[in-house]
Amino acid sequence: MKRRKLLMIPGPIEFEPEVLSALGAPTISHTAPDFITSFGNCLKMMKQVWECPDGNSFIMAGSGTLAMDMAGANLIEAGDKALVISTGYFGERYAELLRRYGAEVTILRSDTGNTVELSAIESALKMNDYKLMTFTHVDTSTAVRVDPKPMGELGRKYNVLTVLDGVCSVAGEEMRQQKWGIDIALTASQKAIGVPPGLALLVASPKAMDAWRNRKTPVGNYYCDWTHWLPIMQAYEEGRPSYFGTPAVNLVTALEVSLKMILEEGMEKRVARHALLAKEFRQKLRDLGFRMMPLNESSSASTLSAIYFPEAIEPSEFMGRMAKSDVIIAPGLLPGLKGKYFRVGHMGSVNRSDMVSTLDAIENALVDVKG
Ligand code: PMP
Numbered sequence: 001m002k003r004r005k006l007l008m009i010p011g012p013i014e015f016e017p018e019v020l021s022a023l024g025a026p027t028i029s030h031t032a033p034d035f036i037t038s039f040g041n042c043l044k045m046m047k048q049v050w051e052c053p054d055g056n057s058f059i060m061a062g063s064g065t066l067a068m069d070m071a072g073a074n075l076i077e078a079g080d081k082a083l084v085i086s087t088g089y090f091g092e093r094y095a096e097l098l099r100r101y102g103a104e105v106t107i108l109r110s111d112t113g114n115t116v117e118l119s120a121i122e123s124a125l126k127m128n129d130y131k132l133m134t135f136t137h138v139d140t141s142t143a144v145r146v147d148p149k150p151m152g153e154l155g156r157k158y159n160v161l162t163v164l165d166g167v168c169s170v171a172g173e174e175m176r177q178q179k180w181g182i183d184i185a186l187t188a189s190q191k192a193i194g195v196p197p198g199l200a201l202l203v204a205s206p207k208a209m210d211a212w213r214n215r216k217t218p219v220g221n222y223y224c225d226w227t228h229w230l231p232i233m234q235a236y237e238e239g240r241p242s243y244f245g246t247p248a249v250n251l252v253t254a255l256e257v258s259l260k261m262i263l264e265e266g267m268e269k270r271v272a273r274h275a276l277l278a279k280e281f282r283q284k285l286r287d288l289g290f291r292m293m294p295l296n297e298s299s300s301a302s303t304l305s306a307i308y309f310p311e312a313i314e315p316s317e318f319m320g321r322m323a324k325s326d327v328i329i330a331p332g333l334l335p336g337l338k339g340k341y342f343r344v345g346h347m348g349s350v351n352r353s354d355m356v357s358t359l360d361a362i363e364n365a366l367v368d369v370k371g
Contacts, residue, residue, distance in 0.1 A: 008358050009330040010140045010168055010304040010345035011191040016261060019195055022254040030249050031241035038256045039236040039247065045259035046203055049267060050170065050185050052177035055203040058226075058233055059255070061248040064167035064188030066224070067200035068097055071134075071163050071184045073221035074212045078102030080131040083124055083160070085116050087146060088139030089333050090165055098134070101220060106130075112337065113295040115146050118154070125158040131211075132161040137169035141333040143306035143343065144294045145173060152181035161211055167191060170201075171262050172274045172303040172347040183208040189251060192274075192303055192347040194258040198251045274302035277346055277355050281305060284359050288366060293341055303347040306332070308340055313369045315339055321365035327358050 007014050028035050043057040050057075060066055072094075076082065082103040084095040087110045095105045108124060110116045125133070133155060138145045148164055155162035163184040166175060170185060172192030177185045182205070189199035204212075212219075212226055219225040228244045235242030262270060282292055282300065285307055293306035309315045319342065322329055330343040344358060 006327045006354060006357055008327050008344050008346065008354065010343055010347070011188070012197050013191060013194070013345055013348045014350070014354070015194055015196060016258065016349050018261070019254045019258045022257045023196060023250050025250065025253065027249050028253075030247050031243070035249060035253070036236060036239055036241060038253050040239055042252060042255050042259060043233060043237050045256075045263060046201060049259060049262055050175065050177045050203040051179065051267075052182075052185070052203045052205065054178060055205050056209055056230065056233065057237075058200075058202045058204070058229055059247070059252060060200040060202075060224075060229070061198060061245070061251070062200040063190075063197060064165075064186070064200060065093070065097075067167070067186035067188060067202045068094060068165060069221065070200065070202055070224040070226075071186060071204075071208075072097050072101050072103075073219050073224040074226050075132055075161060075163075075184075075208065076101040076103045077215055077217050079104065081106070081128055083108065083121075083128075083130045083133040085121060085133065085135040085146065085151075086110065086139075087115055087136055087142055087144040088112075089141035089335070090136045090139050090167070091134070094134045094136075094163075094165060098132075103132075110144070112334065113142060113144060113293045115144060115299050118150055121151075122154060125154060125160060130158070130160045132163060134163040134165060136165045137175065138166075138173060138301040138303055140168040140304060140343070141306070142293050143301045143304050145169070145299050145301040147299075148175060148182055149180045155183065156181045161208055168301070168303050168347075171267075171270065173301070174267075174271045177203060178205070181205075183211075189255060191345075193255070194262070194348040195251060195254045198248050199255060271302070274347060274350075277350060277352065278302040278305065281344070281346060281355050281359065285362070288359075288363055304343055304345045306341055306343050309342065310366075313366065315342075317369045318342075318365050321368050322361060325361040325365065327361040329358070329362075
């Protein structure tokens with residue numbers, strides 16, 4: 001029998017067997033009482049994982065980009081000013097997305113591997129009347145982590161809605177949405193949340209919901225409009241059947257299993273596990289002669305690593321050797337630097353033995369290509 005390979009890319013990840021068996025169970029009706037309970041439990045547990053008890057949770061069939069789109073569609077009206085803090089590929093995506101809704105977008109870009117200085121963000125906020133500011137908690141193209149706490153503080157100080165793209169961070173990095181004043185925190189199922197691809201997840205603060213209620217123009221995206229979805233989510237939370245678009249029934253029941261496991265582990269412990277494994281992994285890689293893309297330890301993600309190929313080796317040869325190993329890793333993603341680095345995801349169910357297998361495969365590939 002062919003050996004199963006270890007999936008160490010930054011999403012989708014390895015999933016817990018309990019989650020996969022929920023996914024494979026016979027599909028029930030989206031209005032069945034058991035399903036309504038599961039959906040409601042998911043919405044409530046999301047608020048616990050996000051630490052946003054007063055927020056509104058949304059679960060949609062779609063990928064992380066849909067969650068980004070939902071925030072943009074509901075909060076932006078033509079002519080609104082938006083500030084995008086970009087630490088890589090996904091910041092650029094957010095800028096393009098917001099422009100589609102007529103936003104006047106200003107982008108503040110970091111140098112590769114770095115974050116944008118808070119003083120630069122504050123100067124920008126002073127200069128213009130922004131409605132909204134987005135930032136990528138962990139940019140999956142660079143493995144750079146932005147500290148959300150001061151971003152929330154700046155949002156409050158300048159009365160700007162803050163949108164955290166947490167697709168590569170939620171349930172793997174520390175994030176206290178309500179306490180830190182983050183208005184939207186969004187993610188997708190296939191990363192640290194631990195459910196196969198297909199769910200877009202978002203929690204909105206009361207301030208974000210008010211901003212949507214106070215719009216002067218209708219939401220220019222039919223599927224994403226909270227006018228359709230808010231009553232549905234409220235019904236599920238209150239245990240009533242409701243329908244706008246058919247939910248991804250099996251994915252939602254799998255999400256319930258995963259969120260329970262996340263809360264059983266506890267967010268503090270979970271964040272500490274991710275941080276420790278990531279730190280040890282980076283150190284071992286440095287010992288092997290690799291250099292990390294993030295320039296500082298404090299802004300290095302716990303959910304993935306972005307690693308430059310050493311000068312002495314041929315990247316395509318190294319990736320070729322890795323492809324023959326039992327560990328699947330990801331190539332670079334940042335335009336212009338794609339061939340210069342690779343990425344390893346380490347989030348969700350990841351444990352020390354996964355990290356050891358990955359390091360082993362990397363070390364063997366390195367020895368092979370060095371000859
Ligand atoms: N933002 C970030 C930080 C991501 O890592 C990703 C996916 N890699 C996305 C947004 C988009 O998510 P999806 O591919 O699920 O649409």
